[in-house]
Amino acid sequence: MTTDFTPPPSFSIPTERLHISYLQPGNPTHSTFLHHLWNTDEFIKSEGPTGLDTPEKAAKFIATRVQGDYNRNKHGQMLVSLKPHLGASLAESKMIGIVSLMKGEPPNAYTQPDVGYTILPEENGKGYATEAAIGVIDYARRELGVKGVFGFCSSGNARSRRVLEKIGLEFRGERKLTVFGGVQSAIYALPEMDQDLAVYGITD
Ligand SMILES: CC(C)(COP(=O)(O)OP(=O)(O)OC[C@H]1O[C@@H](n2cnc3c(N)ncnc32)[C@H](O)[C@@H]1OP(=O)(O)O)[C@@H](O)C(=O)NCCC(=O)NCCS
Numbered sequence: 001m002t003t004d005f006t007p008p009p010s011f012s013i014p015t016e017r018l019h020i021s022y023l024q025p026g027n028p029t030h031s032t033f034l035h036h037l038w039n040t041d042e043f044i045k046s047e048g049p050t051g052l053d054t055p056e057k058a059a060k061f062i063a064t065r066v067q068g069d070y071n072r073n074k075h076g077q078m079l080v081s082l083k084p085h086l087g088a089s090l091a092e093s094k095m096i097g098i099v100s101l102m103k104g105e106p107p108n109a110y111t112q113p114d115v116g117y118t119i120l121p122e123e124n125g126k127g128y129a130t131e132a133a134i135g136v137i138d139y140a141r142r143e144l145g146v147k148g149v150f151g152f153c154s155s156g157n158a159r160s161r162r163v164l165e166k167i168g169l170e171f172r173g174e175r176k177l178t179v180f181g182g183v184q185s186a187i188y189a190l191p192e193m194d195q196d197l198a199v200y201g202i203t204d
Pocket of ligand 1: 125129
């Protein structure tokens with residue numbers, strides 16, 4: 001049972017240098033940004049093409065898939081914006097990436113979400129993915145009752161694996177996950193989570 005959730009435009013999870021906020025269905029600035037971010041050479045090299053090859057497809061994706069996650073969980077794909085100076089507001093900040101906390105779509109959902117991130121190539125290596133991931137996880141545990149968090153990434157994505165370690169997740173081996181189309185993935189989890197991943201529905 002899900003209810004519609006209207007993502008508040010001015011809501012933000014502030015961290016020291018960033019704001020984390022909801023993608024707004026119907027906001028062309030957000031869909032244009034998402035289209036750009038997920039079509040950089042860097043992103044396609046590590047994640048492959050998403051199929052969002054026009055801003056219009058990105059707008060539809062936000063209105064359906066992203067909104068669907070918000071309706072089910074009050075979290076999902078969220079915007080990461082960089083403050084131009086300490087204490088700057090969300091409106092003053094510049095979009096630099098996406099951080100996500102996703103449970104997947106039923107019936108392929110696990111019981112706990114996984115964290116993901118993309119930061120514009122020109123802003124890489126400054127700790128922003130790490131800061132955004134910590135911010136969204138802390139918020140979800142504190143305000144949304146999220147108990148466990150996974151990190152899944154392709155085994156060869158050393159940079160992403162480093163981020164997962166820096167945010168305090170623990171390596172739990174590799175599996176071919178159905179949610180990743182059966183591709184071999186490295187699995188990370190919060191240290192306090194059960195060693196038996198079947199408890200969370202991971203039975204692949
Ligand atoms: C992965 C990604 C989000 C990292 O963003 P970022 O803001 O640069 O991340 P951070 O700066 O917080 O941390 C990156 C860490 O990886 C390290 N790193 C960079 N290149 C590396 C490499 N080739 N091998 C191992 N570690 C590497 C950095 O040194 C840094 O660690 P450190 O702080 O200990 O020095 C960004 O590169 C990206 O968007 N990539 C494309 C999309 C993607 O792969 N997303 C992950 C999907 S699971």
